[in-house]
Amino acid sequence: MPLATSAPSDSEGSSERHSEMTHIDGNALAGQLSDLFAFDLTTAIGRCVNCGTSGMIGAAMVYVASPGTVARCPHCGAVLATIVETDDRIWLSLAGVTAIEVAKQS
């Protein structure tokens, strides 16, 4: 589990899966969200408060930029969710999502 050299934290998100200028998919939030929910929120269906479109959270447009992550509706661009994480706390807002539909554990 070693990481050879320490890098300044502002380089987080600048490479590999993340780029501050482009977006990725809601699917990429699975790890972060699994710390908070007992089910896979990325396969849950959520309705956008702004435009009313329903879709899987995994299909949201996700922008990763320090200090937080913003998920936007792929149809209207409204903010669905924001996640801000520090070393010991997570703040989650789902203010742009309503009527979440989840598969029951079988």
Next chain:
Amino acid sequence: MSDALPPAAARTAWRVGTVVEARPETGSARRLVIDVPDWPGNDAGQHLDVRLTAPDGYQAQRSYSIASSGSGTRIELAVDELPDGEVSPFLVEDVMVGDKLELHGPLGGYFVWMPQSVTHDPRPVQLIAGGSGVVPFLAMVRAHADAGDPTPFRLLYAVREPGDVFYRQELTHLAASGLRLDYVYSRTAPRDWPVPAGRITKDALAGFAIPASDKPRIYICGSTGFVELIAGWLIELGHAAGDIRTERFGGQ
């Protein structure tokens, strides 16, 4: 949405795995097999997070698609090294057989393929990979072959040059047994290749992809720029947005 909800995925957790195999995949990528004793199995197309911790406590974490699927406790990754990356250079250059890695997974039920016996969906499947975006598709084409699944599968694999192709031998083998496989080379094509190297065009995509009239389910994985380009053209070619699932890994 009309999509059926997939079965709830196996509970995810942080786990410790041991690298049991490491070998070069291409000039810049490496294939790793990791044994994770408490791995609950994973679906084809799922990913995991790898976390590295420096002696001073600094941590870096990145997501990687899993090239394997099923109930086993050995998982396979193929990692492309990004020169300015924080995690991939370690996985490609430094990690050795016997080393332990912190893994979080399996993750994500959105970008997965399930056999027809589960989905009861007979529509064909079109996979479109840009570079190392082929990794989740390895899991899918392997699962498809192993299950003897009757769903028509076609893979379009866009790479810069022949030396960048991941899993070439295995893909060639799968192509001989039912997978339709097409390569597009953007920088250098093999000698005698019928199509000159160059960026993929909408016409080429139309020629290599299952037509919209067959209503394929489509998965696209690659850099954000690649995925945007391909998904946009597919919509213009008449495919329904709801039939397209994407996995962008950032970048241009």
